[in-house]
Amino acid sequence: MTLPPVIAIDGPTASGKGTVASLVAEKLGFHYLDSGALYRLVALASQKQAIDPKNALELGVLAKKLVISFKNGQILLNSEDVTEAIRTEVIGLRASTIAVHPEVRRALVGVQQGFRTAPGLVADGRDMASVIFPDAVLKVFLTATAEARAERRYKQLIAKGISAKLSDLLQDLQERDARDSSRGAAPLLVADGAQVLETSELSVDQAVKTVLDWYQSKIS
Ligand code: DC
Numbered sequence: 001m002t003l004p005p006v007i008a009i010d011g012p013t014a015s016g017k018g019t020v021a022s023l024v025a026e027k028l029g030f031h032y033l034d035s036g037a038l039y040r041l042v043a044l045a046s047q048k049q050a051i052d053p054k055n056a057l058e059l060g061v062l063a064k065k066l067v068i069s070f071k072n073g074q075i076l077l078n079s080e081d082v083t084e085a086i087r088t089e090v091i092g093l094r095a096s097t098i099a100v101h102p103e104v105r106r107a108l109v110g111v112q113q114g115f116r117t118a119p120g121l122v123a124d125g126r127d128m129a130s131v132i133f134p135d136a137v138l139k140v141f142l143t144a145t146a147e148a149r150a151e152r153r154y155k156q157l158i159a160k161g162i163s164a165k166l167s168d169l170l171q172d173l174q175e176r177d178a179r180d181s182s183r184g185a186a187p188l189l190v191a192d193g194a195q196v197l198e199t200s201e202l203s204v205d206q207a208v209k210t211v212l213d214w215y216q217s218k219i220s
Contacts, residue, residue, distance in 0.1 A: 005120040007215055008128035008136035012188060013092065013176045014149035016199055016207065017142045021124035023208045028122070028215070033115040035125030035132070036095065038108050040086035041068055041077050043094035053097045060103025068111065089172060096176045099126075100183040126180055129191035138215050139194035142207070146174055148200040 007024060011017040018034055025032035042063045043053075051058050069076045075083045085091070098104050105127075112132045115121055123132065129139035144152075150170035157164040180188040190196060195214055199207050 003135075004116055004118045005219070006116060006128075006133040006136040007120070007122045007138045007140070007211070008133050008191075008194075009122065009124040009140045009142055009211070010126055010128050010130075010188065010191065010194070011124075011140075011142035012149065012180065013096075013173050014153040015143050016149075016152060016204065017124045019204055020142060020199075020207045020211060021122045023204070024211050024215075025122035027208070027212060028120060030120040030122050031115055031117060033112060033121060033123040033125075033128075035108075035112055035123060035128060037070075037075055037086060038068065038111060039095040039099045039104070040091050041066060041075070041082065042104060042108075043091050043098055044082055044086050045077060046098060047091070047094060053094060056101035056103045059098050059101055060107050063104045063107035089169075093172065093176065096179050100179065100185060102185040105131075105185050126188040127186035129194050130189065131186045134191075138211070138218050139191050140197055140211055140214070141190040141194045142197045142199060144198065144200040146170060146177070149173055 007030070009017045009021045018036070022032050042059065045062055045066055046053065046059055049062065051062060053059070067078050073083070074081055075086065109132065112123070115123065116133070125132070129136055147170065150166055150173055153169050153173065154164055154166050177188075197207060197210055
């Protein structure tokens with residue numbers, strides 16, 4: 001039996017991969033997995049339970065027993081709506097810290113692979129192409145300069161009425177890039193066979209179109 005096709009889109013924080021991946025999924029009528037949300041959920045739950053971000057064993061146990069559901073754009077953690085709560089910079093940083101532990105990563109493998117259902121899946125994260133879906137039909141490494149990403153994040157926050165400082169955002173995301181890229185377990189990297197998409201100078205529409213064109217050329 002052939003498994004449904006997967007498009008893996010990996011890249012650094014605030015690269016716009018979530019926006020591009022969800023639009024590509026919508027165009028193709030595919031399911032969408034935001035794997036970063038899972039790490040953010042573990043981060044939020046561990047913060048609520050005051051678990052030390054260095055305690056790999058306890059975090060692994062916690063990650064295994066979380067009851068997570070994605071429903072109509074809402075993210076529920078043990079039936080509580082945490083859609084907004086997982087998007088803060090503090091939770092993003094904590095997610096990056098707890099994601100270094102192989103115990104946490106292992107606990108989330110099955111959940112992520114469970115999203116692969118017909119007619120297909122677009123998955124975004126750091127290790128979609130290298131670890132979770134190594135047989136993805138198309139592997140994209142979507143990136144932009146740190147400055148372009150900090151500016152995008154800044155605009156998003158300001159639009160939401162959240163005050164932010166561009167220099168702090170730039171520093172935070174450089175810190176996260178360094179941690180996500182240098183960790184031993186499933187580091188952020190350009191996977192074998194991945195096509196690099198530099199989006200600093202591209203609009204969202206142009207990035208989406210490029211991914212769709214690449215996918216068409218893979219399947220035709
Ligand atoms: O994509 P994001 O910014 O929501 O992800 C939050 C953190 O989760 C990121 O800094 C690293 C971690 N993460 C990961 O290690 N592997 C993934 N596949 C997705 C996210």
